[in-house]
Amino acid sequence: MDRSIPTRIEWALDLLSGKRPELLLEIGSGPGLACRRFLRQHGRANYIGLDRSAVSRDKFRNLNADMIEAGRASFVHDDFLDQTKSSGADVGLAINVNAFWTNPVKSFAAAKRLLMQPAFLLLIYEAPGPEKAKEICRLVDEFGRADFKPGPAIQNLDAWTLARWFRLVA
Numbered sequence: 324m325d326r327s328i329p330t331r332i333e334w335a336l337d338l339l340s341g342k343r344p345e346l347l348l349e350i351g352s353g354p355g356l357a358c359r360r361f362l363r364q365h366g367r368a369n370y371i372g373l374d375r376s377a378v379s380r381d382k383f384r385n386l387n388a389d390m391i392e393a394g395r396a397s398f399v400h401d402d403f404l405d406q407t408k409s410s411g412a413d414v415g416l417a418i419n420v421n422a423f424w425t426n427p428v429k430s431f432a433a434a435k436r437l438l439m440q441p442a443f444l445l446l447i448y449e450a451p452g453p454e455k456a457k458e459i460c461r462l463v464d465e466f467g468r469a470d471f472k473p474g475p476a477i478q479n480l481d482a483w484t485l486a487r488w489f490r491l492v493a
């Protein structure tokens with residue numbers, strides 16, 4: 324059964340569809356609300372969720388049991404900052420994972436290790452207001468470019484929700 328998913332995740336899935344990922348790594352996936360919808364939209368793709376929370380792990384396994392069974396979805400229960408090996412993903416996604424602006428140097432370096440080269444990374448962040456949105460934009464722009472080539476910020480005008488693509492080049 325597909326559960327209704329929040330607008331930010333719908334938006335992320337729309338933005339992702341243009342890149343046609345083969346293997347999507349969702350950093351800070353939570354319970355993996357995007358997983359089934361993504362796999363349905365991309366019939367040949369696979370999905371990895373990565374989250375350090377045991378609650379997320381258990382919910383992910385319940386919610387996406389059929390996709391795990393089918394071999395199309397998997398879950399890594401760990402801190403993404405500690406990852407040393409590539410997941411092999413060609414596209415990374417992180418929605419509301421605040422490490423990217425509270426600890427940007429380590430977060431972008433970890434994302435670089437986790438993704439194959441070349442790859443794309445899509446960050447989505449719901450800020451509580453315009454000032455915070457600007458600050459987050461500045462931080463990810465400044466620190467992301469050490470490892471990635473940032474694209475323009477895409478603003479969803481209904482809320483202070485922003486998206487930004489980063490390209491990782493070999």
Ligand SMILES: C[S@@+](CC[C@H](N)C(=O)[O-])C[C@H]1O[C@@H](n2cnc3c(N)ncnc32)[C@H](O)[C@@H]1O
Nearest residue numbers: 351352353374375376379401402403404418419
């Ligand atoms: C605000 S929730 C967002 C969950 C999901 N992306 C969404 O939009 O519904 C942030 C998630 O990131 C995970 N997270 C935060 N920092 C993490 C880290 N360093 N390593 C792994 N997971 C992390 C949390 O456990 C949590 O599930």
